[in-house]
Amino acid sequence: MSFNSADINSFRDIWVFCEQRDGKLVNTDFELISEGRKLADERGSKLVGILLGHEVKDIAKELGGYGADKIIVCDHPELRLYTTDAYAKVLCDVVMEEKPEVLLIGATNIGRDLGPRCAARLRTGLTADCTHLDIDTKKYVDFLATSSTLDISSMSFPMEDTNLKMTRPAFGGHLMATIICPRFRPCMSTVRPGVMKKSEFSQEKAEVCQIVMRHVELSAADLKTKVVNVVKEAKKMVDLIGADIIVSVGRGISKDVEGGIKLAEKLADAFGNGVVGGSRAVIDSGWLPSDHQVGQTGKTVHPKVYVALGISGAIQHKAGMQDSELIIAVNKDETAPIFDCADYGITGDLFKVVPLMIEAIKETQNA
Amino acid sequence: MRIYVCVKQVPDTSGKVAVNPDGTLNRASMAAIINPDDMSAIEQALKLKDATGCQVTAVTMGPPPAEGMLREIIAMGADDAVLISAREFGGSDTFATSQIIAAAIHKLGLGKEDMIFCGRQAIDGDTAQVGPQIAEKLNIPQVTYATGIKKSENLVLVKRMLEDGYMMIEVQAPCLITCIKDKTIKPRYMTLNGIMECYSKPLEVLNYEALKDEPLIELDTIGLKGSPTNIFKSFTPPQKGVGIMLQGTDKEKVDDLVDRLQKKHVI
Numbered sequence: 001m002s003f004n005s006a007d008i009n010s011f012r013d014i015w016v017f018c019e020q021r022d023g024k025l026v027n028t029d030f031e032l033i034s035e036g037r038k039l040a041d042e043r044g045s046k047l048v049g050i051l052l053g054h055e056v057k058d059i060a061k062e063l064g065g066y067g068a069d070k071i072i073v074c075d076h077p078e079l080r081l082y083t084t085d086a087y088a089k090v091l092c093d094v095v096m097e098e099k100p101e102v103l104l105i106g107a108t109n110i111g112r113d114l115g116p117r118c119a120a121r122l123r124t125g126l127t128a129d130c131t132h133l134d135i136d137t138k139k140y141v142d143f144l145a146t147s148s149t150l151d152i153s154s155m156s157f158p159m160e161d162t163n164l165k166m167t168r169p170a171f172g173g174h175l176m177a178t179i180i181c182p183r184f185r186p187c188m189s190t191v192r193p194g195v196m197k198k199s200e201f202s203q204e205k206a207e208v209c210q211i212v213m214r215h216v217e218l219s220a221a222d223l224k225t226k227v228v229n230v231v232k233e234a235k236k237m238v239d240l241i242g243a244d245i246i247v248s249v250g251r252g253i254s255k256d257v258e259g260g261i262k263l264a265e266k267l268a269d270a271f272g273n274g275v276v277g278g279s280r281a282v283i284d285s286g287w288l289p290s291d292h293q294v295g296q297t298g299k300t301v302h303p304k305v306y307v308a309l310g311i312s313g314a315i316q317h318k319a320g321m322q323d324s325e326l327i328i329a330v331n332k333d334e335t336a337p338i339f340d341c342a343d344y345g346i347t348g349d350l351f352k353v354v355p356l357m358i359e360a361i362k363e364t365q366n367a
Numbered sequence: 368m369r370i371y372v373c374v375k376q377v378p379d380t381s382g383k384v385a386v387n388p389d390g391t392l393n394r395a396s397m398a399a400i401i402n403p404d405d406m407s408a409i410e411q412a413l414k415l416k417d418a419t420g421c422q423v424t425a426v427t428m429g430p431p432p433a434e435g436m437l438r439e440i441i442a443m444g445a446d447d448a449v450l451i452s453a454r455e456f457g458g459s460d461t462f463a464t465s466q467i468i469a470a471a472i473h474k475l476g477l478g479k480e481d482m483i484f485c486g487r488q489a490i491d492g493d494t495a496q497v498g499p500q501i502a503e504k505l506n507i508p509q510v511t512y513a514t515g516i517k518k519s520e521n522l523v524l525v526k527r528m529l530e531d532g533y534m535m536i537e538v539q540a541p542c543l544i545t546c547i548k549d550k551t552i553k554p555r556y557m558t559l560n561g562i563m564e565c566y567s568k569p570l571e572v573l574n575y576e577a578l579k580d581e582p583l584i585e586l587d588t589i590g591l592k593g594s595p596t597n598i599f600k601s602f603t604p605p606q607k608g609v610g611i612m613l614q615g616t617d618k619e620k621v622d623d624l625v626d627r628l629q630k631k632h633v634i
Contacts, residue, residue, distance in 0.1 A: 081534075084499075084509055109529050113511045116461065116496035120503035123588075125462055125595030128494035148602035165599055171378070171491055178599040224508040224542075228524070228535040271634065284403075286550040291530065296493060305633055316490075326633060327610070328624065334612075343610040344627065346620045356621040361634055364625060 003096040005123045011185035014040040015100035017091065018051040018063060018071070019110055021082075025059055027198075027241075028106030030066050032191055034199040035133060036104055037067030042136040043162065048072060048100065052090055054080035057211065064209020065201040071209060072098075076216040078223065081230065082110050085223045088117045090216055095122060100186050102164050104133075107190035115190045125181035126188040131195045131300070132167035140165050140178075148176065163187065169296060174315045194241035194300055238275050238291050245274030246303045248294055248321070251281040252310015252331060252350055261288065263354045264309055270361040271305060279311045295320035309350045313338025330354065368421040368480040368518075368540075370412040371472055372445070373501070374405040376429055376436045377491040401436055404486025406554040407546040411516050412484050413444045413555065419518075422446050424475070428456060428468055434570065441568045442561035443554075448568070449475065453575035458591025461492075465500030467589060470581035471573050477505060480521060483543040487512055495545070502543035504583050510536050514549040 004010075016036045018029045033049060040047035049063045049071040060071040072094065078086045091114065095103065103118075105111040107129045119126035132147075134140035137159045145152050163180040164187040170177045181187045240246060247268040253260025261276065268274025278288040280295055294301055296316040306324035311317060313329070313336055321327070322341045329342035330350045339345040346353055378397040401409075412423045425440040427433050428451040437448035451471050459467065472483065483502070488495035495511070502509035514533075515526035518540070525544055527534045538544075546552075557565075578584055587593050613620040628634045 083536075084511075088503075109512050112495045113499060113509070116494075116499035117503050117509065119496070120462065120465060120500040123595075125460065126496060127596055128461075128492075128496055144600070144602065147604060149605050150600070150602050163599075170493075170601070174603070175601055176604055177601045179596050180599045181596050184595045224539055225510065226537040228537050230529075230532065230534050232532040284548065297488075297490070326631070339610075339612065341610075344624055345610060345612045346617075346624065347612065348617050348620065353617050353621060356618055357624070360621050360625040364629055364634060 003099075003122075005184040005186075008183070008185045011099045011101040013046045013048055013100050014043065014102045015095075015104070015186070016047070016049045016068070017103065017105040017111070017114070018049045019106055019108060020051065020053045020056055020059065023053060023056055023059065023080075025062060026106065026108065028108060028111075028191070028193045029063060030198045031193070031196040032104050032106055033063050033066040033068050035191070035196040037199065039102065039133060039135050039164070040069075042134070042139065043101070045101065046070065050074065050091065050094060052079045052087055057213065060211050061206050061209060062201075065203060065206035066199055067205065068209055070212060072212050072214050074214050074216045076218055078218050079216070081227050082114075083223065083225050083227060084113055084117055085225055086218055087114050088121065089218065089222050092118050092121050093217070094214060095186065103186040103188045105188070105190045107192050111190050115188060119188050122186065122188075124184040124186060124188060125179075126190070127166040127168060127179040127181070128190050129192050130166045130168045130189045131192050133189065133191070134165045134167075135162060137161050137165075143167075164189065169319050171315075174319075192300055238277075240275060240277055240292065240294065240299045240301050243275045243301065244304045245271040245307075246277050246294070246301055246305070246321075246324075247271070247274050247307040247309065248277035248279065248311060249282055249288075249309050250279040250311030250317075253282070253287070256351065257287050260310070260350070263351070263358075266358050267307065267309075267354055270358045271307075274305075277301070279317045280314070308338050308342070309354065311338050312336045313341065368419060368482075369478060370415060370421055370423050370481065371475075371477075371483045372405070372408050372412045372423060372425050372440070373468060373483065373485040373498070374409065374425055374427050374436065374440065375402045375486070375489045376400070376427065376433045377402045377489050399432075399436070401439065402486050402489045404488060404545075404547055406486070407548050407552045408484040408486050408544075409440055409443060409445070410552050410554040411513075411544075411546050415516070415518060416444065424449060426468065426471065427451065428459075428464060437570060438565045439557060441570075442557035442565040444558070444561060446568065448570045449573060450570065451573045451578070453578075455575040455590050458594065459589055460594035460596045461494050461496035461500055462596070463589040463594045465497050466504055466584055467578065468497070469501045469504035470578050470583040472501070473505065473583050474573070474578065474581055477507070477541050479541065481541045482518075482523065483507075483541075484516075485543065485545045487545045487547045498543060498545040505541075505543070507541050507543055508538050509543045509545070510538055511545040513544045513546050514551065516544060516546075
């Protein structure tokens with residue numbers, strides 16, 4: 001078998017690595033298949049999902065409902081749980097044989113373990129944690145026109161370019177960079193969860209999606225790591241990404257951490273079913289667990305309402321929340337950068353302002 | 368047993384970030400710090416040193432001033448350090464960087480009981496790619512997102528975090544582990560003795576000449592020109608227009624806010 005990542009003309013099709021946990025597909029699969037469909041249409045190629053696991057054939061069809069033309073299923077008992085060794089071996093073997101032009105992987109804790117290992121083995125580039133993808137250059141230019149401060153009219157672009165243009169935040173979200181991988185294939189990208197829009201599910205499409213079972217070769221010598229056990233933490237799962245209302249707290253709660261978090265919870269309840277998030281300072285100080293973190297190193301959210309309490313608004317935090325539909329900020333410091341992206345700003349002590357807000361919201365609801 | 372700890376000096380992006388008129392980052396205006404996740408890797412390595420007396424070697428790739436950071440890590444308790452530095456290595460992406468670091472560790476020697484610790488990701492690039500790519504080049508197993516590491520003989524037990532829990536993973540040395548911050552890991556400070564002695568401990572500099580003939584390096588895929596990935600464009604996102612600062616007493620501000628939210632049918 002000859003595999004040469006530099007022979008770029010022998011590579012075809014858009015591929016998505018579909019992750020499963022406990023035999024269930026994860027949300028990023030649907031987001032990536034939906035996005036992959038768009039890219040495959042721009043390129044005029046097929047969209048293929050690759051699913052690794054054990055006894056997972058039955059869940060594959062659902063991916064077709066979001067636009068996959070074909071799902072390759074690699075089934076083996078050693079693939080039931082994720083291990084770097086087994087997954088990298090199987091994924092790389094199939095990629096070397098089938099030569100996809102593009103390979104997208106969700107930037108989950110698993111995807112970010114698997115992606116770089118495979119890219120190094122395949123001798124190709126990988127772009128981490130992308131938030132926007134284009135193949136068609138005209139679409140990319142349209143994207144720049146609305147999402148950058150560049151003067152597009154004075155620039156020229158290679159309109160025939162068919163490289164995948166992978167855009168991601170850099171330096172804590174202060175700069176955006178579009179990366180290409182022109183000399184090697186596949187073009188690999190891990191994609192940030194919660195950013196790509198999931199398309200409508202179509203039962204019709206799911207029915208016509210082709211499912212291909214693939215023989216897997218794995219031997220004991222391939223496996224140098226062993227999962228001793230998996231522990232699900234009993235903590236309440238926070239679904240920041242899907243939330244409509246998020247009330248986040250920052251360093252401003254330091255004088256009464258517990259009280260500050262309580263107030264945020266009460267305000268989130270007053271708005272109706274909101275969840276509590278936190279800035280990096282709050283997570284680093286151990287005031288809230290890390291799955292509450294909003295920002296460049298945490299989660300990217302776009303709720304209907306985002307309330308920032310005592311958050312200064314470091315670039316790294318803004319990167320994760322500035323696309324919220326409506327932003328309310330409360331901060332003692334009137335020069336706090338958070339006010340630059342807030343729709344409504346209140347200068348004041350959150351411990352005084354928030355109780356008033358809760359009361360006023362409740363009053364309007366009772367009226 | 369020797370533990371290599373791979374570290375990176377990064378601009379502190381947690382505060383205000385200064386940008387040059389051309390859109391690039393004004394690094395000179397920002398403090399250089401040891402990457403936060405790398406601090407966890409250093410602490411985990413030094414803990415194992417406390418328990419077993421193993422050798423801890425700090426490794427970085429960067430410009431010559433990164434020596435200062437390596438001396439700091441020696442003052443925290445590391446035995447020695449290696450600075451990989453050459454103009455030819457500048458502008459390397461993660462693929463290129465990992466080849467160079469893997470080649471350096473290969474040259475220094477990776478024994479049967481040895482381990483490599485990295486921070487999960489650096490706050491300037493946030494890629495989390497270099498660790499796993501070093502492991503692949505050296506053909507050793509990896510465990511990422513680690514918060515706990517225990518070693519007995521060649522067997523290493525690692526607590527690996529997932530979004531909704533964790534896995535306990537058993538792995539054979541030599542191996543590479545990437546570490547994350549956790550409230551159970553409190554990076555130690557430099558000691559007074561450490562500061563006094565840090566300039567007398569060995570610090571080796573590996574330049575282009577020293578590494579160019581290493582079997583793990585492909586000279587056509589390193590540096591700015593050789594890196595598989597290139598920057599197509601970089602840009603700053605448009606600032607969202609400044610909104611309305613509400614005025615008056617706390618009560619007036621809150622009433623004004625709630626009134627506006629009602630008109631927008633938010634509540």
